[in-house]
Amino acid sequence: MGPALAHYVRHGRGKADSLMAGAQLIREPVDRFLSGRGPIVDVRAPAEYQQGHVPGARNLPLFSDEQRAAVGTTYKQQGRQAAVQLGLELVGPRLGELAAQLTAWAGEAEGGAPLRLHCWRGGMRSESVAWLAGQLDLPVLLLEGGYKAFRRWVLALFETRWPVYLLGGRTGSGKTDLLLALAEQGAAVIDLEGLAHHRGSSFGNLGMPPQPSTEHYENRIAMTLHGYRNNHQIWLEAESVQVGRCRIPAGLWKQMQQAPLLEVQRPLEERLEQLVSVYGVQEPQALHEATQRIARRLGPQRTAAALEAIEQSRWADAARQMLDYYDRCYDHELERHGQSNQQRLLGREDLAGLSAEAAATLLIHKRLIETCSQSAA
Numbered sequence: 261m262g263p264a265l266a267h268y269v270r271h272g273r274g275k276a277d278s279l280m281a282g283a284q285l286i287r288e289p290v291d292r293f294l295s296g297r298g299p300i301v302d303v304r305a306p307a308e309y310q311q312g313h314v315p316g317a318r319n320l321p322l323f324s325d326e327q328r329a330a331v332g333t334t335y336k337q338q339g340r341q342a343a344v345q346l347g348l349e350l351v352g353p354r355l356g357e358l359a360a361q362l363t364a365w366a367g368e369a370e371g372g373a374p375l376r377l378h379c380w381r382g383g384m385r386s387e388s389v390a391w392l393a394g395q396l397d398l399p400v401l402l403l404e405g406g407y408k409a410f411r412r413w414v415l416a417l418f419e420t421r422w423p424v425y426l427l428g429g430r431t432g433s434g435k436t437d438l439l440l441a442l443a444e445q446g447a448a449v450i451d452l453e454g455l456a457h458h459r460g461s462s463f464g465n466l467g468m469p470p471q472p473s474t475e476h477y478e479n480r481i482a483m484t485l486h487g488y489r490n491n492h493q494i495w496l497e498a499e500s501v502q503v504g505r506c507r508i509p510a511g512l513w514k515q516m517q518q519a520p521l522l523e524v525q526r527p528l529e530e531r532l533e534q535l536v537s538v539y540g541v542q543e544p545q546a547l548h549e550a551t552q553r554i555a556r557r558l559g560p561q562r563t564a565a566a567l568e569a570i571e572q573s574r575w576a577d578a579a580r581q582m583l584d585y586y587d588r589c590y591d592h593e594l595e596r597h598g599q600s601n602q603q604r605l606l607g608r609e610d611l612a613g614l615s616a617e618a619a620a621t622l623l624i625h626k627r628l629i630e631t632c633s634q635s636a637a
Contacts (some may be wrong), residue, residue, distance in 0.1 A: 285387065285390055285400075285402055286374075286400075286401040286402065287382065287401070287402045287403070287404040288401055288402070288403065288404060289404050289405075289409075290403065290404075290405075290409055290410055290413040291413075293376060293378075293401070293403045293404070294314070294486075296373065296374070296376050296401070297369065297370060297371070297373040298366075298373035298374045298375050298376050298399075298401075299318060299365045299366075299368060299369060299375055299376065300314050300317040300318065300376045300378070301317065301318055301320050301362070301365065301376065301377050301378075301389070302314065302317040302318065302319050302320070302378060302379075302407070303320055303321060303322045303377060303378070303379050303385050303386055303389045304319075304322075304379050304380055304385065304407065305321050305322075305323050305324060305325045305327075305328040306319060306321055306324065306325055307325045308328075308380065308407075309321070310473075311473050311475055311476070312407075312411070312472075312473055312476040312478075312479055313407070313476065313479065314378070314410055314479065314483075315479055315480050315483045317378075318365065320358065320361055320362070320389070322351060322358075322379075322385045322388065322389060323347070323350060323351070323385075327350045330346065330350075331343050331346055331347050331350070334346050351388075358389065358392060359392060359395075359396055362375060362389070362392065362393050362396065362398055363396055363398065366393075366396075366398045366399075372399065373399075374398075374399035374400050374401045375393060375398060375399070375400045375401075376400075376401055376402075376403065377389055377390055377393075377400055377401070377402050377403070378402060378403035378406045378407055378410070379406050379407070380406050380407050380408055381405065381406040381407075381408050382402055382403055382404055382406035382408075382409070383406070386402050386403070386406065387402070390402060410479075411475075411479075413482075414478055414479055414482040415478070415509070415511075417482045417485060417486060418478075418481075418482070418485075418509040418510070418511030418512045419511045420511075421515070422485065422494055422512075423491065423492055423493050423494055424494055424496060424512070424515045424516055424519040425493050425494065425495050425496070425519055425520050425521075425522065425606075425629075426495070426497070426498040426516060426519045426520070426521040426522070427439060427495055427497050427498065427522055428497075428498035428521045428523045428524070428590075428594065429498075429523055429524040429525060429526070429590075430525075430526075430531065430583075430586070430587050430590050431461070431531065431535070431582075431583060431586040431587065431590065432526070432530075432531030432532065432534045432535045432583065433524050433525065433526045433531060433534070433611075434524075434526065434530075434534050434611075434619075435497050435524065436451065436453055436454070436459070436497065437616040438524065438611075438616045438619050438623075439451060439495060439496075439497060440454075440616070441616040441617045441619065441620035442495065442620045442623070442624070442629060444617075444620070445617075445620050445621065445624060445631060446624075446631035446632045447493070447495055447620075447624070447629050447630065447631050447632070448491040448493060448494045448495060448630075448632055449494075449495050449496075450481060450484050450485060450488075450494060450495070450496050451497075452481070452496055452497055452499050452503055452508065453497065453499070453503060455472075455477060455480045455481060455484070456471060456472070456477055456503040456504055456506040457469045457470065457471045457504070458471055458503050458504030458505075458506065459538075460499055460500065460503050460504070461586070462550045462551075462553045462554045463539055463542075463547070464503075465504055466539065466542040466543075466546050466547070467541070467542055471504050471505050471506055472506065473506075474505070474507045477503075478509050481508075481509065481512065482509075485512075488632075491630075491632060492630055492634075493629065493630045495629065496516065496519075498516075498521060498593075498594075499516075500593075501513050520604040520605075520606050521604070521605055521606060522605075522606040522607060522609065522623075522628055522629075523605065523607070523608045523609070524608075524609050524611050524619070525608055525609065525611065525612075526610075526611055526612055527612050528583070530612065530613075531583065532576045532579050532580060532583070533576075535575075535579040535582075535583075536575045536576055536579060539575065539579070540575035544570055544571070544573070547570050547578070548567060548570055548571075551563060551566050551567055551570065551578075551582075552567075554582075554585070557585055558581065558582070558585050562581045562582075562584065562585070563581075565577075565581050566578045566581035566582060569581065606628065607628065609623065609626075609628070
């Protein structure tokens with residue numbers, strides 16, 4: 261890796277000035293770091309990045325997962341100097357590859373914006389990559405406290421009071437499509453299901469990408485929430501606390517339990533049509549397995565009827581069997597929330613015959629839902 265970098269890694273951040281030829285490492289707190297324009301580069305190992313990262317960050321691991329484990333083991337068994345020596349030996353052969361990637365990403369930054377680097381605590385790994393960028397005359401800044409500080413910022417965000425509003429409605433009412441249409445027209449919307457890659461039921465993972473970890477789900481929600489910090493209304497779908505394997509953060513969930521709710525309604529046939537459009541294109545075997553997962557709650561008669569309808573590609577008939585169960589669950593949750601948490605019902609809006617776009621326009625026109633421009637005013 262070269263004697264300069266070896267010396268830098270061995271002696272830590274105190275040597276930054278001399279090693280970077282007079283340049284100084286610039287560290288910024290989370291808010292300022294996130295508001296910058298340059299690419300965010302996460303130099304942690306791939307498994308760390310996969311577990312959770314700053315949304316939009318690119319992974320340029322200084323060590324592989326195996327190498328990171330080896331360095332950690334060496335540190336515990338032989339001490340810091342031996343661990344640093346091993347780290348240098350592992351990274352040295354990749355120095356050119358790392359430099360090329362940093363140069364390429366820096367070239368994408370508008371107006372010479374700096375590369376924004378971080379590791380776990382903002383220590384040796386990010387400092388080492390910052391040193392390398394300095395040798396290439398690439399501007400960089402570091403996240404003060406690293407990803408660990410970002411996670412503290414995320415969790416604190418959920419404990420802040422937000423102007424949360426809920427959109428409710430029975431299964432098949434097109435709530436997600438409506439929320440997306442509202443967002444297109446300027447409303448502040450957090451798509452909890454979209455961020456989780458799950459539609460929230462036993463069938464919710466069908467046709468969806470793999471789910472993020474709950475940690476990364478929290479990160480994605482937090483960044484979206486932060487973007488709406490000046491809004492008077494932030495709309496979410498009324499969800500269960502668990503969206504597939506992702507869990508809504510406790511602080512936000514508590515606020516959702518007490519948030520005003522607007523219930524949308526559609527006729528049964530429209531709801532069936534909505535469900536068929538979403539699930540009728542899925543693999544019959546996947547639908548069969550999802551139905552089996554809720555067989556105890558459906559009961560033997562409805563389960564058998566649903567499975568037979570799926571086998572015969574009678575999608576509307578299959579959906580009809582499910583709706584009775586899901587409607588009862590929804591009505592029970594609505595009643596429970598209203599009684600135990602004084603959740604205020606803003607009203608019930610019949611959207612029969614309206615597309616998602618037309619329904620969004622109607623709700624905004626009736627001033628039930630506020631747009632970002634109205635918040636700014």
